[in-house]
Amino acid sequence: xxxxxxxxxxxxxxxxxxxxxxxxxxxxxxxxxxxxxxxxxxxxxxxxxxxxxxxxxxxxxxxxxxxxxxxxxxxxxxxxxxxxxxxxxxxxxxxxxxxxxxxxxxxxxxxxxxxxxxxxxxxxxxxxxxxxxxxxxxxxxxxxxxxxxxxxxxxxxxxxxxxxxxxxxxxxxxxxxxxxxxxxxxxxxxxxxxxxxxxxxxxxxxxxxxxxxxxxxxxxxxxxxxxxxxxxxxxxxxxxxxxxxxxxxxxxxxxxxxxxxxxxxxxxxxxxxxxxxxxxxxxxxxxxxxxxxxxxxxxxxxxxxxxxxxxxxxxxxxxxxxxxxxxxxxxxxxxxxxxxxxxxxxxxxxxxxxxxxxxxxxxxxxxxxxxxxxxxxxxxxxxxxxxxxxxxxxxxxxxxxxxxxxxxxxxxxxxxxxxxxxxxxxxxxxxxxxxxxxxxxxxxxxxxxxxxxxxxxxxxxxxxxxxxxxxxxxxxxxxxxxxxxxxxxxxxxxxxxxxxxxxx
Amino acid sequence: xxxxxxxxxxxxxxxxxxxxxxxxxxxxxxxxxxxxxxxxxxxxxxxxxxxxxxxxxxxxxxxxxxxxxxxxxxxxxxxxxxxxxxxxxxxxxxxxxxxxxxxxxxxxxxxxxxxxxxxxxxxxxxxxxxxxxxxxxxxxxxxxxxxxxxxxxxxxxxxxxxxxxxxxxxxxxxxxxxxxxxxxxxxxxxxxxxxxxxxxxxxxxxxxxxxxxxxxxxxxxxxxxxxxxxxxxxxxxxxxxxxxxxxxxxxxxxxxxxxxxxxxxxxxxxxxxxxxxxxxxxxxxxxxxxxxxxxxxxxxxxxxxxxxxxxxxxxxxxxx
Numbered sequence: 001x002x003x004x005x006x007x008x009x010x011x012x013x014x015x016x017x018x019x020x021x022x023x024x025x026x027x028x029x030x031x032x033x034x035x036x037x038x039x040x041x042x043x044x045x046x047x048x049x050x051x052x053x054x055x056x057x058x059x060x061x062x063x064x065x066x067x068x069x070x071x072x073x074x075x076x077x078x079x080x081x082x083x084x085x086x087x088x089x090x091x092x093x094x095x096x097x098x099x100x101x102x103x104x105x106x107x108x109x110x111x112x113x114x115x116x117x118x119x120x121x122x123x124x125x126x127x128x129x130x131x132x133x134x135x136x137x138x139x140x141x142x143x144x145x146x147x148x149x150x151x152x153x154x155x156x157x158x159x160x161x162x163x164x165x166x167x168x169x170x171x172x173x174x175x176x177x178x179x180x181x182x183x184x185x186x187x188x189x190x191x192x193x194x195x196x197x198x199x200x201x202x203x204x205x206x207x208x209x210x211x212x213x214x215x216x217x218x219x220x221x222x223x224x225x226x227x228x229x230x231x232x233x234x235x236x237x238x239x240x241x242x243x244x245x246x247x248x249x250x251x252x253x254x255x256x257x258x259x260x261x262x263x264x265x266x267x268x269x270x271x272x273x274x275x276x277x278x279x280x281x282x283x284x285x286x287x288x289x290x291x292x293x294x295x296x297x298x299x300x301x302x303x304x305x306x307x308x309x310x311x312x313x314x315x316x317x318x319x320x321x322x323x324x325x326x327x328x329x330x331x332x333x334x335x336x337x338x339x340x341x342x343x344x345x346x347x348x349x350x351x352x353x354x355x356x357x358x359x360x361x362x363x364x365x366x367x368x369x370x371x372x373x374x375x376x377x378x379x380x381x382x383x384x385x386x387x388x389x390x391x392x393x394x395x396x397x398x399x400x401x402x403x404x405x406x407x408x409x410x411x412x413x414x415x416x417x418x419x420x421x422x423x424x425x426x427x428x429x430x431x432x433x434x435x436x437x438x439x440x441x442x443x444x445x446x447x448x449x450x451x452x453x454x455x456x457x458x459x460x461x462x463x464x465x466x467x468x469x470x471x472x473x474x475x476x477x478x479x480x481x482x483x484x485x486x487x488x489x490x491x492x493x494x495x496x497x498x499x500x501x502x503x504x
Numbered sequence: 505x506x507x508x509x510x511x512x513x514x515x516x517x518x519x520x521x522x523x524x525x526x527x528x529x530x531x532x533x534x535x536x537x538x539x540x541x542x543x544x545x546x547x548x549x550x551x552x553x554x555x556x557x558x559x560x561x562x563x564x565x566x567x568x569x570x571x572x573x574x575x576x577x578x579x580x581x582x583x584x585x586x587x588x589x590x591x592x593x594x595x596x597x598x599x600x601x602x603x604x605x606x607x608x609x610x611x612x613x614x615x616x617x618x619x620x621x622x623x624x625x626x627x628x629x630x631x632x633x634x635x636x637x638x639x640x641x642x643x644x645x646x647x648x649x650x651x652x653x654x655x656x657x658x659x660x661x662x663x664x665x666x667x668x669x670x671x672x673x674x675x676x677x678x679x680x681x682x683x684x685x686x687x688x689x690x691x692x693x694x695x696x697x698x699x700x701x702x703x704x705x706x707x708x709x710x711x712x713x714x715x716x717x718x719x720x721x722x723x724x725x726x727x728x729x730x731x732x733x734x735x736x737x738x739x740x741x742x743x744x745x746x747x748x749x750x751x752x753x754x755x756x757x758x759x760x761x762x763x764x765x766x767x768x769x770x771x772x773x774x775x776x777x778x779x780x781x782x783x784x785x786x787x788x789x790x791x792x793x794x795x796x797x798x799x800x801x802x803x804x805x806x807x808x809x810x811x812x813x814x815x816x817x818x819x820x821x822x823x824x
Binding site: 070071074085086087088089090091095096099100101102104107108109110 | 682683684686693699
């Protein structure tokens with residue numbers, strides 16, 4: 001029995017896991033479901049020793065596990081398979097399978113022949129047709145994931161943690177994993193299984209735990225709970241009054257002269273995406289994480305190479321080779337990872353805000369007009385209610401929410417016509433979120449077109465006029481009017497038809 | 505293809521071997537097609553110190569590290585040996601190698617325990633070891649028994665000692681790379697986090713890499729002292745960057761994970777033969793570092809282009 005006892009975990013101001021008490025017994029695969037950020041992965045990573053809880057205890061067969069790290073978890077027989085692979089891509093399949101204890105000859109050198117033979121035997125016994133001598137990085141992602149799963153199963157785990165282990169697998173490979181999980185269950189392992197796909201939960205699991213906002217909502221037998229009920233519990237009712245009133249977008253622009261239009265965008269991550277954006281419209285983009293939303297927004301900002309497709313700005317073709325081209329067409333982009341992509345953390349609020357408009361406030365030989373800078377920056381700070389002791393404070397010292405506001409304002413100073421927002425409220429507290437929502441609504445009301453990608457379905461429902469849901473680089477559904485509900489978005493994102501079957 | 509050859513291809517040593525052979529042929533042509541046993545011995549003698557320290561650098565670079573202190577470790581080991589040879593030859597060797605191992609352990613602790621970036625840790629110890637060498641031996645000097653010098657340069661009883669030493673170094677380091685330690689070094693360079701979560705003792709492995717590197721550099725310093733017949737506190741300085749250049753020329757990935765000991769040796773051979781080429785072409789040795797740099801760019805640039813093409817080809821194959 002693997003027991004979580006009153007587990008709490010915060011990441012900064014975000015409460016990732018809130019007082020969760022949960023038991024997983026051998027003989028019944030326990031599925032964990034919830035929206036992105038519901039705390040499923042954090043919970044599983046605590047058991048795997050990757051994340052340490054703030055308080056509460058994990059125990060295995062009555063023994064409390066203290067000071068758990070990845071090595072110690074392995075020693076207890078707790079084996080994890082995460083969505084992000086832990087294989088070394090530059091080594092061969094065989095080397096990865098036996099990395100910690102390769103077979104040796106005398107004089108301690110590795111017995112390569114036995115290594116490859118053992119690996120081949122192991123792969124055969126699990127029906128994986130990846131060549132033992134192939135370099136892992138050269139294999140397709142699905143096979144890499146299968147090798148990782150074989151390695152985990154080969155360790156004869158007491159506890160097997162599968163965190164979206166099916167994300168990279170084709171339909172046939174998911175069937176393959178199901179047989180392994182079934183065998184492990186019969187062997188008496190304790191198995192935790194995270195998936196966003198309800199049909200996988202019903203196929204793999206006997207018990208299911210639903211999480212929302214870090215809390216455990218319910219624990220039930222899988223045939224006692226319907227998909228509808230699970231979705232209802234996953235999304236739940238939210239606090240009212242967070243979202244501003246929606247104003248209808250400006251009247252439909254004549255066909256062919258939309259503010260922004262994309263036709264058949266195709267790249268590594270996109271497979272023929274079309275969209276239109278009108279003046280004053282907020283277009284939501286939803287779906288599970290990593291279905292091409294990031295690539296879509298970046299391609300509209302000239303920061304993602306396209307193989308095919310066209311982008312039209314006000315009816316005219318726009319070639320966006322890099323962000324400079326996009327900025328010249330008054331397209332602004334606020335990224336997800338503000339620390340990586342958008343702000344100079346050691347620089348002052350003022351320097352960050354004026355960075356995007358240096359050209360407007362500089363004389364022609366390049367001296368910055370400091371007076372104009374102060375005036376513009378002062379205005380901006382006032383308007384955004386940024387809490388900074390002074391405009392010269394380093395951005396890195398501000399709270400996450402305030403950093404995000406600085407980033408938003410930096411782009412607004414460039415007076416864009418189109419604003420691309422890439423999951424900008426992730427990890428931001430509810431108070432600051434409300435302020436950011438108000439700003440977004442105000443900008444749209446003033447005629448700006450906004451494309452809003454969010455992992456929070458309620459945010460999309462609360463702000464957007466229209467929402468497109470993406471699966472595997474394609475627009476899978478478009479929701480508007482009465483159909484636009486959080487349940488509808490989650491259902492479309494996790495729809496029962498397996499779109500990957502066609503690909504495999 | 506034989507196993508060792510396919511391994512060399514995968515680990516990028518082919519470029520270094522080809523470059524060396526091309527330069528060797530030019531060298532031969534300049535000398536009128538004449539290559540004697542004496543030439544072979546001189547080449548081995550010239551390449552041995554660089555080959556040893558490059559092999560050392562190889563172990564650190566494999567873990568995605570870099571060691572700037574290996575040159576000064578050579579100076580320290582050579583200086584200690586030159587000062588103590590007169591007391592006891594075996595004692596001098598033990599003392600010099602012990603000091604080198606200690607220096608490597610210092611680097612290892614700084615990188616593994618204190619988690620300093622390798623370039624910073626070894627920049628500091630580089631300066632410290634330079635200082636130590638100057639304190640031990642303020643000006644070139646010391647004593648090396650003439651018989652020892654003779655045995656290790658001209659050869660012992662007609663056996664070509666430098667060639668044998670070069671082969672021994674290559675064989676021993678290749679054997680280490682064939683042991684689990686070698687696999688783990690490659691794994692750490694490929695993906696340190698993944699290697700740790702596979703249950704590999706990552707810290708122990710990285711620490712060993714720095715100690716092995718310093719030991720090999722110490723051997724290089726010892727050989728320099730023996731071959732030149734005296735110690736010098738600054739003799740290793742020119743090897744600081746040359747050792748890195750040799751490793752990179754040898755097809756070793758500067759971010760770790762990919763490379764071979766054979767590549768490192770041929771990287772050192774390539775850099776050495778450039779010097780001899782200039783000599784026979786009657787060009788000033790001032791051109792040496794200019795040409796070193798151009799060859800480095802050519803070899804590494806070609807490898808990058810080839811890799812780019814391979815990636816493109818794979819992407820096309822996967823797309824279709």
